[in-house]
Amino acid sequence: MTHSAVNGTSNSLDNEFRFSSDLSLENIRSDQHKFCEERNWLQFHPPRNVLLALVGEVGELSELFQWRGEVTRGLPEFTSQEKVRVGEELSDVLIYLVDLAEQCHIDLPAVVKDKMKKNAVKYPVHRATGRGDKNDDPSAYKQETSDIGDMQREREEGDGSE
Numbered sequence: 001m002t003h004s005a006v007n008g009t010s011n012s013l014d015n016e017f018r019f020s021s022d023l024s025l026e027n028i029r030s031d032q033h034k035f036c037e038e039r040n041w042l043q044f045h046p047p048r049n050v051l052l053a054l055v056g057e058v059g060e061l062s063e064l065f066q067w068r069g070e071v072t073r074g075l076p077e078f079t080s081q082e083k084v085r086v087g088e089e090l091s092d093v094l095i096y097l098v099d100l101a102e103q104c105h106i107d108l109p110a111v112v113k114d115k116m117k118k119n120a121v122k123y124p125v126h127r128a129t130g131r132g133d134k135n136d137d138p139s140a141y142k143q144e145t146s147d148i149g150d151m152q153r154e155r156e157e158g159d160g161s162e
């Protein structure tokens with residue numbers, strides 16, 4: 001697909017965007033754990049509290065987008081200050097998400113990898129291309145090995161890694 005069905009922007013432009021750092025989820029987990037430990041705040045971070053904090057930050061992120069109508073990829077409609085706020089709220093969401101995973105003893109990087117493999121099986125390229133609807137057909141899960149192979153091949157062709 002060369003153009004987004006939603007706002008008409010070119011996907012090839014999206015492909016130029018990269019993160020500048022390879023900060024790992026484990027880095028975030030250990031730094032956040034230390035941040036709480038140093039303040040004797042672990043007592044305030046059982047799973048339910050952290051989940052509510054996460055939802056609160058998702059709300060703060062949503063406030064930045066509300067009543068604007070659809071916005072363009074890269075947020076050219078936002079002022080630089082508003083874009084800084086988006087980055088800060090995204091950070092709060094990620095920090096609390098990682099914290100929640102720790103509080104639940106969920107190995108987040110491992111389950112994310114696994115979930116992305118399942119997504120590729122559920123939405124195989126040959127069936128899902130150009131379709132934005134949810135796949136509620138469980139039989140799609142039965143094609144596991146060939147579709148995971150497809151995804152890995154595509155990734156290797158895309159950036160030469162793995």
Ligand SMILES: Nc1ccn([C@H]2C[C@H](O)[C@@H](COP(=O)(O)OP(=O)(O)OP(=O)(O)O)O2)c(=O)n1
Nearest residue numbers: 032035036041044057060089091092093095096
């Ligand atoms: N009990 C707390 C309080 C804060 N934080 C950390 C994680 C978040 O990244 C950030 C959240 O801080 P605030 O609650 O002050 O929220 P904001 O930074 O969004 O400020 P504001 O709500 O004023 O916009 O600080 C935390 O881990 N545990």
